[in-house]
Each structure stands twice: as structure tokens, then as C-alpha cells.
Amino acid sequence: MGLFDKLFTKQAQEKRLVGEYFETLTAYSPVFTTYEGGLYEMELTRAAIHSFASSCSKLTPEIQGKAYKNLEKTLQFRPNPWMDTSKFIYRLATILSVNTTAFIIPLYGKDYETIVGYYPLLPQRTEMIDVNGEPWLRYSFSNGKRASIELSRVGVLTNYQYKDDFFGDGNSSLMPTLKLLDTQRQGIEEGIKQSAVLRFMAKLGQTLRPEDITKERERFSQDNLSSDNKSGVLMFDQKYSEVKQIDSKPFIIDAEQMKLIHTNVYNYFGVNESILQNSYTEDQWNAWYEGKIEPFALQLSLVMSNMTFTSNELSFGNSIIFTANRLQYASNNTKLQVSTQLFDRGILTTNQVMDIWNMAHVEDGDKRFIRREYTEVNKLDYDKGGENIADSKEQGISESTNPATTDTGEEN
Template sequence: MSRSQPFVRSLFDAVFHRPQMQAVNGYFSTFTAYAPSFTTWQGGLYEAELTRSIIESGADHASKLKPEVSGSAQPIAARALAHQPNPWMTTPQFIKRVWTMLQVNDTALIVPMLSDDGSTITGYYPILPGQCTAYDVDGALWLMLTFPTGDETLVEWSRVGVMTRHQYRSDLFGDGTNVLQPTLELMHAQNEAEQAAIKQGAAIRFIGKLSQNRNEEDRDKARKEFNAQLSADNAGGIAVYDKIFSDVEQVTPQSYTVDAEQMERIEKSAYRFFGSNEDIVMNKADEDTFNSFYEGRIEPFAVQLGFVVTSMTYTANEIAHGNSVMFSANRLEFASNTTKLNVAVALFDRGIWCGNQVADVFQSAHYDGGERHVIRGEYIDLALISEHTAEQAAQAAQTNANIAAIDVSSGYGDTKEVDDASETK
């Protein structure tokens, strides 16, 4: 019996369902460029050890972001985003890949996964085309995606999520990371110099002065005999020479490498470009350092990703009615125990957090009844505070009047005190 053919032949087919190419009417004209396009940068940014470490550390922190779906509309894609946006990635992997593509290329593209009907969004996939060009299709903006495998497809701009950094010259895409090329070249030159220094330092070199003039054949023979003593077979480590040489002097290898101060400037240039620092990369950051990194890098990324996914998922009418997808992180997981305790007590006592939310801060398991919100007894609704205060004041005045009347009848006071008590009431 013949074997049945698989439903899809490649990841490209699985994501795009082999769409039919549509005729284009030319490049989509923008304000700054007639033919706007985005090309994946081949400058080796992700191949350099330092820059990859910086990108990876940021991606690890960003992958902890949690999707928060709001509104009554609950599409399939939004539900899938909570755990697995596509069949090949979990949510942390999805976010981590989007972060990495954005840092390397200054542009990250996310396309929707569609069901068989071609309209229902079932998930999201971050793509990395070799080139992306904007075209006009019947007066609408479409993107032509060209992949290194040679596959091509057209996708409506409204269906594609486009995230950018350093967006200035292009109306649609980020300006690219070519500005970091000089720093990458210095880093590469430093690595080359260090390798050359190690190789040269491993070789023992001498200059030998012959005692008298020799022909070329004798010089070659003398050189080979002396060099033979420098091999690994010479266990004693002593080289000797006879009267053929009048003097032998060892040559100390000299090689140039970037000094510590210059190397520090190179590293700071890379850290500055990505908005990171050594403590973040080496996982040595304290609470204040991490909070600064979160607010400066992770939070802007989370906000942009939330708006991009929301625009891809919901219609304008659904968004107007409060439907959205946002990404948040529990920064308290990184905070000190003192900070965790202070925040948890303040928010729990005021009924803002439930018990399970406090448990999440301390990485504890949820418990029965932990979803309830409680509040401390001495707190009062602000809208009722004037009512309660007036009632209590009236009761206190009546009590004082009664005490004054008793004192008068007992001879301990006078009529004026009673009148004053009445006025107080």
C-alpha cells in the first residue's frame, strides 16, 4: 500500500498554507523611500561572544513576561498565547525569539497562524525573512517576504506585527544595527591579536651569529641542526651550540593587543547600544540595578509587543470595547525578602491582592480560599467617612451633655456648663 503524503512539506507551508501569489502594482511609496525594504543584517552581530551574551541575558528576562488578555472577546489566538502561540514554541520561547530578532535586526516580524478557513487566527509565529519589501496591492500595503530557502509570499500589512528599534529614516522598519559595526570590528581585531600573541608566544625563536662566513648549504644545515633541539623530544629543555655559532640570542615575541582601558571602552559601547551592563549579563545585578534595567529595556519591549499583538488579534471595534493583550512581569520575584514582605503586606491588607497573589511573590503554592480579597477592620470607605464621623460626633456630644447635667444636679458644676454642652450638641 502506498504511503500517504504529509499535509505540509515544510515549516513555510505550515505557517502560510502555500498562499497564492497576488499581482502587485509596484513598490509602496512612503515619505522617506520609494522602495522601503528590510534586510536581515549579516554583520555577525549574533556571532560575537559579548553581543550574544548581552542579547541572551535580555531575552532570558523578557521571556518571563506573562500575557494578560482583557475583554469579553476571547479569540483562539489569545488563549493559545498563554501557553503555546504556535505548535513549535512555548510562550517563553516565542517571546525570547522576538526579543532576539529585534535586538539583532532592529526589526522583528510576527505573522498570524491561520486556520483552514484562511481568516481565523489560531496563533502567532515570529519569522526571519532574508528580505522584506513593501508593495502596493490594489492600493493597500502588503509585504513581500523572501526567505533564504527561496520561498516567497505576500502578507497584508494589517496582518503582520512589526516591532522596531531606532526607527528614523524608514517609515516602516528599524534603521538596522550597522552603527555597531565599528565596535564589532574592534572586538574581532582584539580576538585576532590575542590568538596571534598566543601562537607567537608558544614558538621559541633565536638569532644565531655564525663564527665565520659559510655558504648557503652550510647555513641551512646548521640552522636545521639547532632547530631540532627545540622540538618536544628535548625533555631536558637545554639547547647547545658549538663553534659554528659565535653567539645565539633568543628573540622575545612582541604582539600588540588592546589594553584594558581601551577594551573597557569597547565593552561599554556594546552595553550602551543594548541598554545593558555587566551585572545584568553576569547575573550579579542587585534589586535597584534590575529594576532600572526592567524599566529601561524590558518594560518598553513588553508595551510594544502588547500593542502589536492586540492590533493583530482584535478589530478596531473590539479594541474600542476594551479587548487587549498586554505583557507583564512579576518583578518582585527578583526583589529582596524585605521588599517582598513590605509590598505584600501593604497590598494584601488593603484588599488589592488576594492570598494567592502573595503566594506567587514568594513562589509558594496556592491554597483553598486564597482567591478571596480581605481588608483590615480599621479601614473605612472614603465615601462613608463623613457620615460615620458626624454620627460619632453627635453621640459624643450627647454623652458629654448627660455627664454635665449629672454634675450640676450633684453640685459639681453650674448651669453654664450645661448650656455649653447643649451648644456642643
């Protein structure tokens, strides 16, 4: 049994493979086709996508509520038998960036109702069809196989969704920049080749036929420019009126043009050189997280919650969320301040502080501690034993001022 058969049951493979397109609000057909234009084959665009997907792969899934609580460890370690959580999220983020649409299908148990895992799907073509008034997704794969599944069971992530009611609009707006990138690469390659190949220019003193010129060039090169010429001396006869060496200079593309092309890619993917080269500062990371990672985490949380829980379960607070420990990317000074200020106030446990420093948990590390000199404002007049200090002081003063007792101990 192959991967396809494990992802889709026989019923899902065969059911409703023929049907009408689902009617949408727009005039566009609800059909999605995987882009094959080479977006992921460009070095700069792949680097931008990789940075985004790598950052997203560090997200931690958590299940809130009691429904499907047993799925939490599955989500945190191995959402499906073929990939761990990091690869699962990385591939989702990559597919979403390249195709502007990504699909998550649930893996069911033997009853075809109980969810036991999730898989990121990459079909070649996806159509939305009408099955008795309910929208279904019909997938076609490059190996010729097809399968259908209810839209309500599938998680759909989108970018740049405008024209279509269900799918993203693709990356066609980036095509002019991709063409410039390819032209730039070819220009550099050809420029380097030409500057490296032409070393001498020779002017013949007589007219020769084209085929004779070719033979003479080969003879001249063999006699003077090959490794057989161990003397290092260039010799030529009166057939040549002039022979001079060409000063080869490295081909350099216009820096401003290169910067403009790169800036277009950075703006489109929301990255910069610091993010791509992993040299970002704490503030740059926070801006990167707020602008790119958090929106993806929020959409993924909503999509997976809606495909996993019923409306009734959602109303009782059940959800799947993806979070990141942003303090792991803070400076050591910021980590130290947060750790010391929040730990001794009972806000963070020892293990939570260890998480900030990316260290292993310790035994009894879930306890909370607080400094003893802190107390509630309305209890400032009580000592540690709960006795009212103000009353004791007042009683002491009255006893010391009792007229029946003097400092000498004599009675009046």
C-alpha cells in the first residue's frame, strides 16, 4: 500500500469523481493549479522562502480544551507517520509561499471519523465540485490518481486571496522580477565567459578566405598559446600586421540595478538581508515575527481548529494554537532582566526560565517562588505569623506609659 492509499480511503478515491463545479460568488472557476514557473528554482526567492519556512517550523502546537487532547503529543512530535512537526510546518509554509494555497488533510482511524494525524497535501490540480449542494475538493496528482474529500474536513491556507472565493491568486505579480533575476544571472555568466576567453587580438596583413582564417587562428593558438609553448615567447610572421594582448577585466553588473531587483524580492516576501543572513538584531526579529511569522501562526491555528473541532466543541474553548517563545531570540541582557524580574515574583517557574535560555528542564522545576518581603498592601500591618503589628505596638505603648509603673520600679 502506497502513500496515496494511506492518505485517502478507497471510498474517498472513488466517490464523486464526476460532478458539477461548485457555484461561487465570483465569475472565476474554483480551480487551483500548482505553479510550475520556477519560483522555487531562483536562488534569492528560495532563500527568502527558506527563511520564512525555517522560522515557522519552530512554532509549537498546543491543544486547548479537553476534546482531542490526546492529539497534542501527536501534533508536537509526529503529525503523520512520514514527517515530524518541524518538517510538517516547514513544508506547509513553503507550499503556501510558492503556490499561495496550501492544503491540510486529516488522517483518520479505521472508523473514518476519529482524527489521528494531519498531512500537508501538494496536488497538481484542485477542483471544487458540488456534491448534493455541499462543496467537495477533487484532487488530481501528477501520477494520474484522483481523490475527493469534503471541504469541511480540509484545512486551506491562502495568501493574496482576492479573485477566488477559496484559493490564493498566485505569484504572477512577481514574474517581471523573476525574469529580471534570470536575465541578470545570464548576463553575469556570459560576461565572465567572454572576459575569460578572449586574450589576444591579431590583425592579418592580407585577405584570406573564412576557412583559411579559421585554420590560421587554430595554428597560431596551438603554436603560441598552448602548453607546448614552454618559452613564453609569442612569435608571428608577416602575415600579421599587428598582434596585441587584451586586458581582461572582470564583468561587474550595475550595483544599483542589482539592488533594485533584490529589493523587489525582499518587499514581496517581507524579508531583508539581515533575516536571510541570520544577522538580525532583537528589534529586527520582533518586526519579522510580527509581520510574517505571527500571521501565519494565527491562520494555521484557526484553520486546524476549524477542521478538527465541531462548532459545539469550539464554543467550549477547544482550539489548536501555534506559539513561539520569542524570548529565545532576545539578547542575553533582555533574557536576564526578564528572568530575574519575573521569576522572584512568582510569574515564571524555574523550567520556564530554562526555556528562555534554551536549557533542559530540571526536577521540581514547575514550582513558583516569590520574595518574602513582598506582601499585599492591605496586609502591611501583619507580621509573618499573622499577628497585627499595629495593635501590638499600641498595646506596648500603653503598658510603658501605665502610671502605676515607673522606671525605678517604685510604687506611687
